[in-house]
Amino acid sequence: MSVTTTESPAVLASPLQLARPPQETLRWLKETGGRLALAATGLILPLLLLGLWQYAVEHQWLAVQILPPPQLVWESLRDLWQSGDLQSNIQISLSRIGWSSLIGISAGVLLGLALGVSRTFRAYVYPTFHVVSQFPVVGWIPLLIIFLGIGEALKIAAITLAVVVPVTVQTYKGIANIPRVLLEVARVYRYSFAQVIWRVVLPAALPALFSGVRQGVMQAWLSLVFVELLASSEGIGYLMVWGRQLLQLDLVVVGIIIIGLVGVVLDLALRWLEGRLQGWRRAAF
Numbered sequence: 457m458s459v460t461t462t463e464s465p466a467v468l469a470s471p472l473q474l475a476r477p478p479q480e481t482l483r484w485l486k487e488t489g490g491r492l493a494l495a496a497t498g499l500i501l502p503l504l505l506l507g508l509w510q511y512a513v514e515h516q517w518l519a520v521q522i523l524p525p526p527q528l529v530w531e532s533l534r535d536l537w538q539s540g541d542l543q544s545n546i547q548i549s550l551s552r553i554g555w556s557s558l559i560g561i562s563a564g565v566l567l568g569l570a571l572g573v574s575r576t577f578r579a580y581v582y583p584t585f586h587v588v589s590q591f592p593v594v595g596w597i598p599l600l601i602i603f604l605g606i607g608e609a610l611k612i613a614a615i616t617l618a619v620v621v622p623v624t625v626q627t628y629k630g631i632a633n634i635p636r637v638l639l640e641v642a643r644v645y646r647y648s649f650a651q652v653i654w655r656v657v658l659p660a661a662l663p664a665l666f667s668g669v670r671q672g673v674m675q676a677w678l679s680l681v682f683v684e685l686l687a688s689s690e691g692i693g694y695l696m697v698w699g700r701q702l703l704q705l706d707l708v709v710v711g712i713i714i715i716g717l718v719g720v721v722l723d724l725a726l727r728w729l730e731g732r733l734q735g736w737r738r739a740a741f
Contacts, residue, residue, distance in 0.1 A: 524706040532706040533713070541695075546714065549684065549691040553676050553722075556612050560619025560676065561669055567620070568627025568668075573657070589621045593679045597686065611683045618679040619672035626668025630661030670726045677719050692718075 506526060512518065513525040520528075536542035567585070571578045593614050604610045634657065642656045658665075684693020692711050699707025 521703060522705065524709060528706045529709045529713075532704075533710045536695075536707075536710065542710075542714070545691050545695050546718065549680055549693075550718075552608075552611055552615060552680055552691070553673070556615035556676050556680075557619055557673055559612070560616040560672055561623050563616070564620045564623025564668065564672065565627055565665065568624040568665075569631065569653070569657070571624070571628040572631025572661070573653070585624070589625070593618045594682065597683075611680070611688065614683050615676045615679050618675040622671035622675060623665070623668040626664045626671065627661060630664025630668075631657055633664070634660045666726075666730045670723070670730070673722060673726060674719065677715075677722060681715055 509523075510526055513520070513523060517523070533542070567581075571582055571585075596614060596617055597610075600610050600613050604613055638656050638660060639652070642652045647655065680691070681693045684691040685697055686693075688694045688697075692714055696708050696711035699705065699711065
């Protein structure tokens, strides 16, 4: 008489099968490993430059007054941080960026919206805007100094001009590339003008609009440094000018490092925000 026993699949499964991670975990590990490898690859060049810098200092290729050693730059960075001067200057620069970006993005979106929606407005305004947008920010500085002086208004106005142009251009292009089918659907549903703008135009133009915002903020950061180098008594640019006047190039190098780091952080923050705002586009596919 034979005895048959039935065991559940969980009992018959081998320990290796039980310990095998799910496909989602394997995919996450693969993506994480790829990102870490990419990040490690990106660190090779900075480390080589740092090594070349240290080698040049040790062999006295240039005088210390021209090429400060990395250790001195690190000590200056630490001293500025501990004294609070670095944080206060960064805060002042970011405050200028915030106000200028707010004004420039608002004006750029409104102007780009008007150019994209109204043919009459575009016919009268776009040729002039196209010519004016070719002027770099530095070209506006002498005129702005005459009307605004060298105070805070000059800095806000100059940085705002750097933001308005890319936001306006990208908003206008985003509206111009909206599929006509969407507008025809809105016409079938008898949307009002405000509903067409809010429910059709802005969502469809959002990718181009946010691309303009990213360009505008980065242009604002670059313009800010130039304006602070030219006429300012506060901010990261002034910190570099102060170091140059004192012949302390370690402060200048600290300013360069901070400018690069803050620019990277701003770009990463804007990328993250763009991904969150455009999550609906990925879900659609």
